[in-house]
Amino acid sequence: MSGAIHLPLPVGELVALPGEVLVAVGENRSGLAGVAQHVVDHIVSGPRDAAVWASIGRRRGLVPGADVAQNVFMGRERRRRWGPLRWGIDERATRAEAAELLAALGSAVSPLEPAEAIGEFDRIAVELARALAREAVLVALDEPTADLGPGDAVRMQAALAEVRRRGVAVVVFSERPRAALAMGDRVVVVRDGAVVGEHSRGEWEGPGVGGVERMRNTVLREMVARPELSVPSSPPARSVEDGELLAVSGWTVGDPVDPSRELVHDVGFSVRAGEVLGIAGLRDSGASPLLLSLYGHSEGTFRAGRIEVGGREVDTSSVEKAIAAGLFLVATNPPRYRVRFIGGIAMPVSASSLPRLARMGLVDRDSDTDPGDGLGGRLMGAVRSMNRGGAQADQLLGLLREFPASERRVLLLDDPSHGLDTAQRAELHRGIERIRDAGKSVVFTSDDLIELYAVSDRILVMADGRITGTLDTSTPLDPLTLATLLAPH
Template sequence: MTSNILEMRNITKTFPGVKALQDVSLEVKRGEIHAICGENGAGKSTLMKVLSGVYPAGSYEGEIHFEDEPVEFKNINDSESLGIVIIHQELALSPFLSIAENIFLGNERQKNGWIDWNATNLEAAALLARVGLRDNPITKITEIGVGKQQLVEIAKALSKRVKLLILDEPTAALNDEDSAHLLDLILQLKEQGITSIIISHKLNEIKRIADSVTIIRDGKTVETLEVAANTISEERIIKGMVGRDLDNRYPDHTPHIGEEVLRIEDWTVHHPTDHSRVVIHGANLNVRRGEIVGIAGLMGAGRTELAMSVFGRTYGSNITGKVFKDGKEIRTHSVSEAVKNGIAYATEDRKRYGLNLIDDIKRNVSGSALGKLATWGWVDANQEFVVAEGYRKSMNIKSPTVAAITGKLSGGNQQKVVLSKWMFADPDVLILDEPTRGIDVGAKYEIYTIINTLAAEGKGIIVISSELPELLGICDRIYTLSEGTITADVPRAEATPELLMQYMTQEKE
């Protein structure tokens, strides 16, 4: 028996017009945590879908050996029967079923042809205990947060007697506390003999838990590094991912700040259903042309709620306060009013609210400003194509055509489509909510460059981010938000992580 639990040899996978994988090889040792790194679109998820049978044998070239035996999977059930379980970035839980029902969905505990609910709930409780959850197994998925849902997915994998657990961006949507708990759990599973493959863009997490790191670039294996050999640094991984050194992760930014473009005064927002609860307390902020302004706050501080309430009152109730554009008070009571007055908002959840994933790039780009393409009420399809093609090239959207379905793009390229959509609308103020969430360092640099370009054109930019280094790296000023209250307005020259955190945790008086 070899020391490897998995060997993938010369895997090549082709889609129409695109070679997603080319002679990729991967070796994973028994009992290790093996990380896979690469830019968005490098082929990481495609490789794991080949391994798990999502892309069945015959749809790719190459060989897979698991536990020293050649294997060919026709579907995901084949791989799971051998103990290979994949947890996708988009969680596959049924929201209206209970935790226990989700864990054993398709793998029901039965007695005399009927589901044995006592056995189901008892086994589910034992599995939840293994992953550190104390919730009642009959609790519906809709009643627990994303962090706990991720743990339910792992409990579901354990119910299938998992030997090799594949986690695709497991902490992308989690806060710091939930992320730390999940990483600790992966380490505990390693102690129990379970091998894990983790795909992640968070290099600090990889350095913390991984034993080995394989880097994939442009559908090809670049190298595999051993953590124990002390050969791994974030800079080394980045160079392998993007093919070049990123001496500075943030592009140079020379401010060209002009007159005030947006001012919000005494902005108060109540919860959409619990009208007695105040979510935003008398917020005051302003943005000038050419200025990049950050909003920093812990989870639940009200950052997204503030942005959405300003953008067409898409969040909240009993909203009071005033919005001024170029010194004149404006109405933003609907999305159309906000857009008409030159305000745009790129949501943190691009898949749910920012894009139509089943439509093509062309229609997603044009969707925010169809009136610019209309003649006598009809959209000029040729001009629509020309506009989208221009953004595909200028934004470096990795797709052979603007007719490609947006949902098939990588996260970084989807985010570029979101930005293209709002750039086409030509707003004066652009609010970017977590603009680099879930995308790799190379794509992040491109997004930062786009933000700088927009600011240089005289746009007022507001950036909401959970990553303090990001705000410190790109912003001219940073507002801090704590429990729905703006606690400070910090110039870039004075901002430090420690100072921002002090204001972010400041309690209301």
């Protein structure tokens, strides 16, 4: 194909075409991150002749202390001219051209705005404008709509369409099938580090086709259709004590900034003593906000719900009360948000602080409110926050060893195997087994169904903040059934 850009992968390749948005989609443990990193490494160090390739990640790639225009034309500033001579930076021309590029991408941010003060949509728009200013022929983006609200997500789709219109090849990596279909002219599905499916826009748009919802289900089936899940396992018989140790009913949690949106909607479940309950879901399914909100209302705005521990209703509205009720939470990465306050100052705040700040009228609701880097939530020595690294893994595994003899009765684990190696993950599973054998309950979230099947007695599936079904881990799993449960309503 003329002008095609071949991006080698560990297995196979991606072929990006000029004037096209190609989206590679896969679930969290599909190897998509490795594919994305392989492409980025190739962009950074691979052969490209005179062409310019650009990579835009989820971490901020702007230079703090410089304004928007300076970031757009960094190293390519417009110069004053006098005949054939050029000298000094023409700041007026630099700002005017930056404003023109940003306007074409749908951003109204001022070229004079400090880079560290702009929101997430404008940040990506500035990086796209920089790529266009350098006449890039390829732009790769990692989850460009992941941290955007619905309105900004639509604006981002329009921005990518503008980049495509200028003849640039655009490659996007995403874990969200719906977003992939909204952005892409072509969608490829990645599983276990290889491309296992490919679809063009004509398959889900136009007369005589099944539409977006049918294609999304097809993509989901390709994402999760692992042969390991089709083979019935023979787990050892597990003794589960009679009686519910934890019961949750009518649990509803709102978005801390957008009152019209719910992170968790009318969720109810129970866990018996000596039982391990897994919660499966793709990103944004609501599984993590569910656990964090149960524990001290550490994420979102509590709206309704009831919790019982040992048959007695308890108050878990603060971390101290949750601990007193017998709950304990381990979160690998409690959310921290970057918000813009009234007056234009942007800074990170914890998830538990957002509702209070919003009620005080300090948060600019028209700007981005997106999860950023760092640890948040109400830690207070109670929410154990784990990031990747040996010390944190040792801390987690040590906590699991101590938990059976502690006074706590229910352990909530939010994606506990994130960042663990194979040996550490095996020790994690043994620790969960010991807690269950001690007659206590474990509830843990993961997007790795193989892990959930190996450890859990039952699995709840969540999508769009709702429980969509329950899986019995003693029976084989049909990928079509799983795709239906994972698909948001």
